[in-house]
Amino acid sequence: MSPVGRRLVSTAVSGLTASAALLVVCPLLLIFGFLLYQGVSAINVDFFLHLPKPVGEPGGGVANAIMGSLIMIGLAVSIGLPVGILGGVYLAESRDRRLPWVLRFVADVMNGVPSIVFGIFAYTVVVLPMRRFSAIAGGFALGLILIPIVLRTSEEMVRLVPSALREAGLGLGLPEWKVSLRIVIPAARAGIITGVMVAVARIAGETAPLLFTALGNRFWHQGLDQPIAALPLQIYAYAIAPYDDWHRQAWAGALVLITLVFLASLAARLATRGRIVAR
Amino acid sequence: MGDGIYVKGLRAWFGETLVLKGVDLTVAPNAVTAIIGPSGCGKSTFIRCVNRMHETVPGARVSGQVLLNSEDLYAPGVDPVQVRRRIGMVFQKANPFPTMSVFDNVAAGLRLAGVRRKSRLQEEVERALRHAALWDEVKDDLDKSGVSLSGGQQQRLCIARALAVDPQILLMDEPCSALDPIATAKIEELIHDLKKELTIAIVTHNMQQAARVSEWTGFFLLGELVEFGVTKEMFTTPGDKRTEDYITGRFG
Numbered sequence A: 001m002s003p004v005g006r007r008l009v010s011t012a013v014s015g016l017t018a019s020a021a022l023l024v025v026c027p028l029l030l031i032f033g034f035l036l037y038q039g040v041s042a043i044n045v046d047f048f049l050h051l052p053k054p055v056g057e058p059g060g061g062v063a064n065a066i067m068g069s070l071i072m073i074g075l076a077v078s079i080g081l082p083v084g085i086l087g088g089v090y091l092a093e094s095r096d097r098r099l100p101w102v103l104r105f106v107a108d109v110m111n112g113v114p115s116i117v118f119g120i121f122a123y124t125v126v127v128l129p130m131r132r133f134s135a136i137a138g139g140f141a142l143g144l145i146l147i148p149i150v151l152r153t154s155e156e157m158v159r160l161v162p163s164a165l166r167e168a169g170l171g172l173g174l175p176e177w178k179v180s181l182r183i184v185i186p187a188a189r190a191g192i193i194t195g196v197m198v199a200v201a202r203i204a205g206e207t208a209p210l211l212f213t214a215l216g217n218r219f220w221h222q223g224l225d226q227p228i229a230a231l232p233l234q235i236y237a238y239a240i241a242p243y244d245d246w247h248r249q250a251w252a253g254a255l256v257l258i259t260l261v262f263l264a265s266l267a268a269r270l271a272t273r274g275r276i277v278a279r
Numbered sequence B: 001m002g003d004g005i006y007v008k009g010l011r012a013w014f015g016e017t018l019v020l021k022g023v024d025l026t027v028a029p030n031a032v033t034a035i036i037g038p039s040g041c042g043k044s045t046f047i048r049c050v051n052r053m054h055e056t057v058p059g060a061r062v063s064g065q066v067l068l069n070s071e072d073l074y075a076p077g078v079d080p081v082q083v084r085r086r087i088g089m090v091f092q093k094a095n096p097f098p099t100m101s102v103f104d105n106v107a108a109g110l111r112l113a114g115v116r117r118k119s120r121l122q123e124e125v126e127r128a129l130r131h132a133a134l135w136d137e138v139k140d141d142l143d144k145s146g147v148s149l150s151g152g153q154q155q156r157l158c159i160a161r162a163l164a165v166d167p168q169i170l171l172m173d174e175p176c177s178a179l180d181p182i183a184t185a186k187i188e189e190l191i192h193d194l195k196k197e198l199t200i201a202i203v204t205h206n207m208q209q210a211a212r213v214s215e216w217t218g219f220f221l222l223g224e225l226v227e228f229g230v231t232k233e234m235f236t237t238p239g240d241k242r243t244e245d246y247i248t249g250r251f252g
Helices: A003-042 A045-049 A063-093 A098-112 A115-130 A135-160 A163-171 A176-187 A189-204 A231-239 A244-271 B043-050 B080-086 B102-112 B118-131 B151-164 B181-194 B207-213 B231-236 B241-247
Strands: B005-014 B017-027 B032-036 B060-068 B087-090 B169-173 B199-203 B216-221 B224-230
Touching: A003 A244, A045 A063, A045 A244, A063 A098, A063 A135, A063 A176, A063 A189, A063 A231, A063 A244, A098 A135, A115 A135, A135 A189, A163 A176, A163 B087, A163 B151, A176 A189, A176 B102, A189 A244, A231 A244, B005 B043, B017 B032, B017 B043, B017 B216, B017 B224, B032 B043, B032 B207, B043 B060, B043 B169, B043 B199, B080 B087, B087 B151, B102 B118, B102 B151, B118 B151, B151 B169, B151 B181, B181 B199, B181 B207, B207 B231, B216 B231, B216 B241, B224 B231, B224 B241, B231 B241
Parallel strands: B032 B199, B032 B216, B087 B169, B169 B199
Antiparallel strands: B005 B017, B005 B060, B216 B224
8 A cells, every 4th residue: 555545544544533532422521511501500609518498499509418429428338349349359369260250240240230129129128127218228229239340340450460469479478368458459459449430430320229228308417327318319309390490409419410420530540640550 | 597498209280281290409508509491391380389389370289398408398287378488589570569669569578477667677678678789779769669660670679578578598580581681790699699698599591690600500301300410510511411402502
């Protein structure tokens, strides 16, 4: 092929891949833009600091819902993170063949289960025995969704750690568990954190599992064993209500939710910038 | 002072494949023993059996005896972790812990063995780095990442890391194969100094290196120890035709 032809083909292929990449981010930008357009007018200091006002009274905020979401994400992470990461290390490092295969399969199935099913499950095992909706039940349901995502990404990241590092640790006379905990996991840290952020972003927006568990609340939370507000629930409640003012607040709530997720991802990226995952 | 390794009838497998077919070899105290041979002859496997690293590979097996002085390292009840603490290892490719600073890399073994006192750690790290002839080059950069050093420095960092836990024996698996001649010379000099205090076994592809650094040499071929003897004699008057062919470059 002539040099000119080669350059033409190269430019065409570059252009094609670039436009494919643009196409991928387009929906995100459109959604974000639309949320800004619809929601920004309802956002003010009150929105972040105040409780919802009774129907008919203008103003008010979703402070309790932001708080509730953070509390339940916190609960979910404290349940799901240790289990997910340690389980991922097990999957990556175990010499056994059968059990890891089964666990991997189950985790993949769990990743595909509709989130409402986790809500029903949490309803059955937490809400019914406790006889009330609660933050614990919501956090539990979200934690169940979090575990398989963290498990699988942690496994992949731990696999990327070169075996030379493991050998270095073993050669120093460290027991295998210390090698995993102090050398392998730190080396895979950046990737694991990214995986956790993806999982957190996913559960932050989950609504269905919270319907049966956290229920929602128009007040500050009363304790972990009580019903609790959450941003997605509040958005849902406002969006299906027949009041214009609530609709505006629903848009604003969605904007806040997506911004929180965005900021959290950004923070995780910055915190792990320049860290080496694998050499 | 004066710890030796006495290997008797050592056989090692990867799955069903027998890779060491009964090796008897002595790593003499306070000397350097070189292990040479073509790729795949089992020389790496051999030294990995000495500190019980071989068995960390799935499907790997060992039989025979490896004595450290008079203690059988493969006797039932011997903890391989303890063995590895007493027999340090330096690998082919420098492998400092990427998430740790220079200081933390050297301190890693001590810390994980439970040493907490800062003054003690600083002392030991400096001692190990001096020992590995790296102190002068990194003393102002102890907080920098271990992987920011040059290749040769990284390998000496790994030597310092192994020395920090005060091993009786140091095993080196082709420690210079990824280094340039200047870095190689530094490491060879280091080996020369280290043998005053500990016993060294070094696997190498480089026969000049074996001739330069070692007192004893073992020549491996196809999982067997073909010849073992004083380095000088082996390189001038090899007793076996195969040894002669190998060291004169006729194969391998």
